[in-house]
Amino acid sequence: MDLSVSIGSLRIPNPLIAASGCFGYGVEYADAVDLSSLGGVAVKGLFLAAREGHAPPRIVETPSGMLNAIGLQGIGVHRFIEEKLPELRERKAIVFVNICGTTIDEYVELARILSDAEGVHAIELNISCPNIKEGGITFGCSLPGTHAVVSAVRRVTPLPLIPKLTPNVTDVASFARAAEDAGADAVSLVNTFLAMAIDVETRRPRLTNIVGGLSGPAIRPIAVRMVYECRQAVKLPIIGMGGIATAEDVLEFMIAGATAVQVGTANFVDPFIWTKLLDGLQSYMHRHSIERLSDLTGAIDTTKRHKAWISS
C-alpha cells in the first residue's frame, strides 16, 4: 500500500501533517511521537522577530471546538533556525515553516532566510491568522493582496510555497485561484473561523483578545465544503484541515479534494493520534482495495444522487 502524496515537488510519506500553532516547534513532541513518521510538521507561525502574544485567557472551550487567541507568540526566525531546526533535522522531520509578516518585505525576507536554511522543506504563508490586526490577514482578505504577497515570495524561494487561506471571506475559492495565478505550489485551508464567546454572568468576553479563531470538530463540515469548492476552482494540490480527529475525517477531506491534511486541535486532545490515523487509513485502503491513497483525492461521486423528485 502506498500512502505517499505529492505537494508540488515535495513527496511526503503520508498525508498527515501537524498543523501550525498546534504542535509547538515540533521538538516538544519529539519524545512522544516519531516525527519522521509524519507527512510533515508545520511549525508555529514565525515572524522575523520574537513576539510575546496576547495575555491569557488565550483559549476557551466551545461545543465540540475551541476558540484561541494566542497572538502568534514566537521566538522569531533566527532563534528557530539556531535552536529548533537542528533537532528537527536530526529527527528527520519534514518541516513546513509557517511565516507571518506585516509587510510584503517581511514575508520576502523570511522566505529568503528560510530558503538558505538546511532542513526546511516547504514554506506555508500565513495570510490568515484572525488574531492579530497588523498581520497577514489583511493580505489574506484581499484578492490583490494575496496575489501580491504570493508572487513576491515566489520570486525569492525555490521551496514549495503554500499560502494558508482564511475561511473568513465570501468566496475562498477565488483566493485559491489568486494564489495559483501568483505561482503557489499548493494552498492550505482552512485557518480558524473568527468567533467569540461571552461569560453572561460577568458580561466579559472569555478571551482577553475579545475575539478568537474557532477550530475543532465543530468547523469540519464547513471546512470540507470549502476544500470541495477550491478543488473545483484550481488545479493546485490542496492541504485540507479543520476539525480532523479520525481517519474517516482525513478521508472525507481527501475525497472532497485534498491531497494532504493537517491535524491541529485533535492533537491537543490526543498527542498519540498519528498512529491511530495511519492505522485507520490503511484499514480503509485494505477494505476498499485501494493501492494508492492519492487516488482518493477528489474522488467524490456526485453522480449517484436522486433526480429531482418533484419539479417546481
Place this chain on the structure above:
Amino acid sequence: MPVDIDAAVIGNTRLSEDYSVLALAAPEIATAARPGQFVMLKTSRGMDPLLRRPFSIFEVLRHSDGSPRGITILNKRIGTGTGLLYEMEAGARVQCLGPLGVPFEPAEAPAHAWMVAGGVGLAPFVTLAEALIARGTPLTLFYGARRAVDLHCADIFERLEVPIVFSTEDGSRGSRGFITVPLEARLSALTSSGKSSDDVRLYVCGPTPMMRAVADVAARHSRRCDVSLEQVMGCGMGGCYSCVVPARDATGAPHHTRSCIDGPVFDASRIVWDALAH
C-alpha cells in the same frame, strides 16, 4: 516521556458536594510520577468537553507488595468536565495522559521543607511529603481554607506524621485569617533566631492571590519559594501556548512562559506577580 492510558476508575470518594478523590488504575504513570507533576484527563468519551483537563497527581496508589497501582486526583467540581469526574463511578474509564511537567525539587536535610496549601492546592503535596520523608527532610504543612469543612484530606498527612498548621478565614479551625499569618510568624521567629542550620524552603500551591502573598513573605525573609501555578491548559505538552505565565528568564527579562512544560513548578522569584495576580 508521558504515556496515555485508558484508565479504569477504581473508586471515587466524595468528600463533600464539591470535592471528590478519583482513583485511577494507571501503573505506568504511578511508577514514573514525581512530586508536583500532573496528568491531563479526558472527562468525556466524546466531543463535549473536547479538551482534557489538568490535575495534580494527588496520591500514588500501591498494591500490598508496594508496586505502583495507580493514582488519585483531588477534584473540585467547578465546570462541566470536573462535574463529570465528580459523578464518575468505579468501572468507568478515563483517558489519562502523564506524567507531565516540571516536578518539585525536594529539599535536603538539614533544610526544612514547609508546604503551604490553599484549598484544592493541597493536591501536589502528598507526593512531595512522601519524597521528603524518604529523604529524611523535616517538613511541615501549612493548610488554609475558607472554613474547617473545606480542609479536606488532612488525615493523609496526619498518617504520615507531618506536623500541620491550620488556618481558616472564619476561624473554625486553626488561626483565623489567611495562612500567611502563622507562616510569617514562624518565619520571623526563625529569622530572628539566626541559626543558619534552620534553613527553610517553601513550596506553595493554591489560589493565585494566596501564592503571591506567600511569595512576598518568602522574599521578605530571603527564603527559596517554589510555586505550582495552574493556568487554563489546552494540551499539557507545549503545543498550544495557552497556559503561559509571566516569568523572568535568566537575564531577568519577562516572557510568556508555558506552565505545562516549563512549569507548573516555578521559582516564585521568577514570576511577575503584578501581571499574574492583577
